[in-house]
Amino acid sequence: xxxxxVERAEExxxxxxxxxxxxxxxxxxxxxxTGATLIHVSTDYVFDGTGHRPYTEAMATSPLGAYGRTKLxxxxxxKASGCRYLILRTAWLYSEYGNNFLKTxxxxxxxxxxxxxxxxxxxxxxxxxxxxxxxxxxxxxxRYTGNEGVYHFTDEGVCSWYDFAVEIAAAAGxxxxxxxxxxxSEYPTKATRPAYSVLDKTRFKETFQMDIPHWRxxxxxxxxxxxxx
Ligand SMILES: NC(=O)c1ccc[n+]([C@@H]2O[C@H](COP(=O)([O-])OP(=O)(O)OC[C@H]3O[C@@H](n4cnc5c(N)ncnc54)[C@H](OP(=O)(O)O)[C@@H]3O)[C@@H](O)[C@H]2O)c1
Numbered sequence: 001x002x003x004x005x006v007e008r009a010e011e012x013x014x015x016x017x018x019x020x021x022x023x024x025x026x027x028x029x030x031x032x033x034t035g036a037t038l039i040h041v042s043t044d045y046v047f048d049g050t051g052h053r054p055y056t057e058a059m060a061t062s063p064l065g066a067y068g069r070t071k072l073x074x075x076x077x078x079k080a081s082g083c084r085y086l087i088l089r090t091a092w093l094y095s096e097y098g099n100n101f102l103k104t105x106x107x108x109x110x111x112x113x114x115x116x117x118x119x120x121x122x123x124x125x126x127x128x129x130x131x132x133x134x135x136x137x138x139x140x141x142x143r144y145t146g147n148e149g150v151y152h153f154t155d156e157g158v159c160s161w162y163d164f165a166v167e168i169a170a171a172a173g174x175x176x177x178x179x180x181x182x183x184x185s186e187y188p189t190k191a192t193r194p195a196y197s198v199l200d201k202t203r204f205k206e207t208f209q210m211d212i213p214h215w216r217x218x219x220x221x222x223x224x225x226x227x228x229x
Pocket of ligand 1 (some may be wrong): 090094
C-alpha cells in the first residue's frame with residue numbers, strides 16, 4: 001500500500017507522508033517488536049534523475065517531489081526502526097491489473113490516430129509479476145535472513161516512455177495510431193519526474209542469484225495474460 005499518485009502528492013504531501021512514511025514506520029515498529037523481517041517496496045523517485053549511469057544503492061538520493069520525499073522518509077523510518085528489513089526500490093511498474101501505463105497506452109492507441117509520448121525520460125518498464133515473483137522466491141528460499149539492506153529491482157534493459165509505448169502498440173497490433181516522440185517540457189506537470197532513473201540491479205542479482213527477464217519479454221508475457229482475461 002502506498003500513496004502513489006505522484007501529481008496529487010504535490011498538493012497533498014501530508015496525506016502522502018501518512019501512507020508512504022508514517023505507515024511504513026508503524027509496520028517497521030511492529031516488525032521490530034515481533035522479530036519479523038519487513039520487505040518494503042520503494043521507488044526510483046528517491047533519485048533526481050540527473051545522472052547518466054544506472055543508479056546503485058550507494059548513490060546519493062535527492063527526490064524531486066513530494067512522492068519521492070515521502071517514500072524516502074519511509075525508507076529512513078524503516079532503517080531507523082531497528083527491525084530486520086529489505087527495501088526493494090523498483091520503477092515503472094505495470095501489470096494486467098489496476099490502472100497503469102500499459103493499460104492507458106492500449107486504450108489510447110486503439111482510439112487515436114496520433115499520440116505524443118515523452119522520449120526524454122528513460123528508465124526500465126517492470127512487470128509487477130516479476131517483482132512479486134522475486135519477493136516470493138526470496139521469502140520461500142528464506143534468503144531474506146542475513147541479506148538485509150537496500151536493493152534495486154526492475155526488469156532488464158532501458159528505454160524511454162516513447163519506446164515503451166511503441167512496443168505496446170506493436171504487440172497489440174494497434175498499427176493505425178502514429179506515436180510521436182515529444183519532450184517532457186511540452187507537457188508541464190505539477191511534479192517533476194526524474195529524466196534518467198535506470199536502476200543498477202547488480203546487488204540484487206548477485207545476492208539472490210536470480211535471473212530477471214528483459215522488459216520486452218515481460219511485456220509480451222503480460223499482454224498474453226491480458227488477452228486471456
Ligand atoms: N507504479 C510504479 O511505477 C511504481 C514505481 C516504483 C515504486 N512503486 C511502489 O510500488 C508499490 C506499489 O505501487 P503501485 O503503483 O502498484 O500502487 P497502486 O496501484 O496505486 O496500489 C496502491 C495500493 O495501496 C492501497 N492503498 C492506498 N491507500 C491506502 C490506504 N490508505 N490504506 C490501505 N491501502 C491503501 C491501494 O488500495 P485500493 O486498491 O483499495 O485503493 C492499492 O492496493 C508502492 O510502494 C509504490 O511506491 C511503484
